[in-house]
Amino acid sequence: MEANAQRVEGSQGVTPPAYREPGDARMNLSEDDLEAMIEIRDPEIDVEDIVPQVRARLRAQHRRARGIGLDCEALARGQVPSDRASPLDDDLEDNLERMRASYNRVVVDLSLTKSRVPIVGPLVQRIREPLHRLAMYYVNRSAGRQSRFNAYVVGAMANLIRSLGEENERLRQEISRLDARLTNLETNARGKRE
Amino acid sequence: MLPAFLYGDAVSNQAARIRHLLRDWGFRSRIYAEARDHRRVNPGADYRRYRGSPDNILVYHYTTGSAMTEFVRQLPDTVVIYYHNITPPEFLDTYNAAYAASLEQGRQELVLFRHLPFALAGSQYNRQEMLSLGFKEVAIMPYFIYLDELLAAADSSAGQRIASDYRDGWVNILFVGRLAPNKRQDDIIRTFNYYHRLVDCRSRLILVGSGDSIPEYRMELEVMLDVLDLQHVHLTGEVSLEELSGYYRAATVFLCLSEHEGFCVPLLEAMGFDIPVLAFKATGVPYTMGQSGVLVKRKRYDVIATLIDLLAHDTPLRRDIIASQNRRLSAFDHDSTVRSLHRQVERMMQLA
Incomplete structure (x- = not known):
């Protein structure tokens, strides 16, 4: 995460947003971690006074999340909380979770190994890098289109699953009601025979 | 030109x-x-x-x-x-x-x-x-900041209507800026996702700004909201000055997680409405904020949400931050900006 923070400080060479790891998921932040993260430049306000309050509230939030079955780590990482009974089996739910987490991670980064050719190595590197970047430019344009398509698919799946879940719940309640009515009818019929 | x-x-x-x-x-x-x-x-x-x-x-x-x-x-x-x-x-x-x-x-x-x-x-x-x-x-x-016009526009019928629509005791988190990847409204949505589910469910996120310049990004934000099943997020699109003022009047906290800004005028506009500003420290943002507001150096959505919680209620921190922002605003008052322009024009005349 520190490397990520350093990447975004400057105005150059920033990795496009959709393709970064969203946040550091380590849950137990120390007071030093928080002091390093929060900056208040007004000399009248001391960050050290705020940090214990932040830590206490974070702990309370983690307890609340556990109590209601929410995945606090997923939320802290900006992902979908697993807070409701899924109408799907575990394997399908896992695959959907992976899809949600990765639908927009299609862009390629520069991955150029250093040339070990003696003497002319730096020259070789200077030629290879722009060629790689040129290829990346066209690949990433296509990747962007793929990402748009993936987003449509993920959105459609999310809506479909939600609709299925609502329909399942409606049908479950209907079945429950019919069961109760059937039981009632059977009880009445038995009573009349007796 | x-x-x-x-x-x-x-x-x-x-x-x-x-x-x-x-x-x-x-x-x-x-x-x-x-x-x-x-x-x-x-x-x-x-x-x-x-x-x-x-x-x-x-x-x-x-x-x-x-x-x-x-x-x-x-x-x-x-x-x-x-x-x-x-x-x-x-x-x-x-x-x-x-x-x-x-x-x-x-x-x-x-x-x-x-x-x-x-x-x-x-x-x-x-x-x-x-x-x-x-x-x-x-x-x-420096940029001219039209605080007097904004504050006056907040008293218009459109401004008052918006302010009263949102004045219901809920926490209103606001960001103003066109929907653009460098402005990272997606990170604001992730933060709100955490805040709304774990900190205060009586909250809403208001993103004021046009999505017309990069419609693909707006679409991604809308998909994100569907995937997260997140309610109470308003993408207002382009608004009038009166409506903008109404949103500022209704806001509880201003949250900026931009990763590239040359200046970011809305930071100062929010300060003008006594809204505590919480921003990610990147590019031009810390220069605009000066010694005011709260900056975060890493995007931990739980920490940012917790800071919002501290700033959203009438706490000593909220009052102190607003006071620091009022001091910062004095560097951008209209008369000193006019004087600055006058100096630059004189310098340009020397070169001509």
């Missing part, structure tokens, strides 16, 4: 205000642009109709790559670049390749003007960038 003279755009507003003041001081001043928004009362003229003269001073508002650059370079005028910063093209590569290419062109062509004896920058951040590219003398020309 500027590539696009738009309605409601910070650079366009700055150009219009400068034109107005120059005319007040007795100068003849016109705006020339490539794209002109006719919602403006005086939308300027097409830049190709401009006839240069060695007696003229031409202020070129530099915001992106444009055919205008080559046109300006051929003019006999005393040219002064006024740099408003250019979004790094990497943010736009996968959304709009043509737009990204024009941004890249803009960044590369900026150095073509570094031989000029004098230039202007909208912020200290922009100035430092110009000096690093080899510009010799760069003065800061």
Whole structure:
């Protein structure tokens, strides 16, 4: 995460947003971690006074999340909380979770190994890098289109699953009601025979 | 002269205000642009109709790559670049390749003007960038902040309607800025996701700004909201001045997680409405904030949400932060900005 923070400080060479790891998921932040993260430049306000309050509230939030079955780590990482009974089996739910987490991670980064050719190595590197970047430019344009398509698919799946879940719940309640009515009818019929 | 003279755009507003003041001081001043928004009362003229003269001073508002650059370079005028910063093209590569290419062109062509004896920058951040590219003398020309107009507009019927619609005891988290990848409204949504589910469910997120310039990004945000099954997020689109003021009046906390800003005028506008500002420390944002507000150096959504919680209620921290912001605003009062413009005009006259 520190490397990520350093990447975004400057105005150059920033990795496009959709393709970064969203946040550091380590849950137990120390007071030093928080002091390093929060900056208040007004000399009248001391960050050290705020940090214990932040830590206490974070702990309370983690307890609340556990109590209601929410995945606090997923939320802290900006992902979908697993807070409701899924109408799907575990394997399908896992695959959907992976899809949600990765639908927009299609862009390629520069991955150029250093040339070990003696003497002319730096020259070789200077030629290879722009060629790689040129290829990346066209690949990433296509990747962007793929990402748009993936987003449509993920959105459609999310809506479909939600609709299925609502329909399942409606049908479950209907079945429950019919069961109760059937039981009632059977009880009445038995009573009349007796 | 500027590539696009738009309605409601910070650079366009700055150009219009400068034109107005120059005319007040007795100068003849016109705006020339490539794209002109006719919602403006005086939308300027097409830049190709401009006839240069060695007696003229031409202020070129530099915001992106444009055919205008080559046109300006051929003019006999005393040219002064006024740099408003250019979004790094990497943010736009996968959304709009043509737009990204024009941004890249803009960044590369900026150095073509570094031989000029004098230039202007909208912020200290922009100035430092110009000096690093080899510009010799760069003065800061601050942005005019229209706080009086905004505060007056909040009392309009539209402003009051919006403020009362949202004045229900809920925490209203606000960001103002066009929907753009560098402004990271997606990170704001992730933060709100955490805040709404684990901190305070009586909360809403209001993102004010047009999604028209990069519709693909707006679509991604809408998909994100579907995937997260997140309610109470309002993407308002473009709004009028009166409506904008209403949103400021309704806001509890202003949250900015931008990863590239040359200046970010809404930070100061929020301060003008006594809204505590919480922002990610990147590029021009810390320069604009000065010694006010709260900055975060890493994007931990739980920590940011917790800071929102501390700022949203009537706590000593909220009061202290608002006080620090009021002190910061005094550096941008109208009279001192006018004086700054006057100094820069005098300097330009010396060069002409």
